[in-house]
Amino acid sequence: MTQIRKPAVAGLFYPAGAAELRVAVREMLDTANAAPGTAPKALIVPHAGYRYSGPVAASAYARLASFRSDYRRVVLLGPCHREPLRGIARSGASAFETPLGAVPLDLEAERSLDPSVVGVSRAAHRDEHSLEVQLPFLQTVLERFSLVPLVVGDAGLDAAAAVLEGLWGSRETLLVVSSDLSHYLS
Numbered sequence: 001m002t003q004i005r006k007p008a009v010a011g012l013f014y015p016a017g018a019a020e021l022r023v024a025v026r027e028m029l030d031t032a033n034a035a036p037g038t039a040p041k042a043l044i045v046p047h048a049g050y051r052y053s054g055p056v057a058a059s060a061y062a063r064l065a066s067f068r069s070d071y072r073r074v075v076l077l078g079p080c081h082r083e084p085l086r087g088i089a090r091s092g093a094s095a096f097e098t099p100l101g102a103v104p105l106d107l108e109a110e111r112s113l114d115p116s117v118v119g120v121s122r123a124a125h126r127d128e129h130s131l132e133v134q135l136p137f138l139q140t141v142l143e144r145f146s147l148v149p150l151v152v153g154d155a156g157l158d159a160a161a162a163v164l165e166g167l168w169g170s171r172e173t174l175l176v177v178s179s180d181l182s183h184y185l186s
């Protein structure tokens with residue numbers, strides 16, 4: 001059975017309509033200063049409402065434009081904000097949806113992860129924004145890709161390192177770490 005993780009923060013953190021979202025993301029990418037260089041293996045990007053974090057995230061994602069067909073898989077890690085979580089969790093879904101469409105998950109890669117390190121928690125993923133806000137940028141910048149979305153709770157360094165080592169892949173794999181970066185004055 002196909003289970004699709006529906007958008008939880010569309011209309012709150014970013015536009016809910018596909019056309020409006022497409023324009024907003026494209027405008028942020030077009031105004032970003034993407035320094036030329038080699039294809040990045042990893043990005044660290046902020047997660048918040050696009051009003052606050054969108055331009056900074058766009059500056060990272062704009063670096064991918066020249067390499068858009070090189071990436072076939074994105075490993076996306078972000079903190080779990082709303083559910084207590086020990087360790088790291090995958091979603092149990094087969095796709096993540098945004099107003100721009102569904103992104104298929106790399107279920108084979110997910111199943112290859114050590115279940116003593118990475119569990120399944122639909123609850124941890126259901127309302128989590130740290131991963132979701134990255135998807136419209138990825139959907140706009142990359143061609144076709146599959147996703148390995150992981151929320152991270154109270155996980156040790158060894159557990160995180162084991163997951164990254166198992167998913168690192170070659171040039172076709174991009175690692176994206178979604179971070180708060182700052183909660184200045186909060």
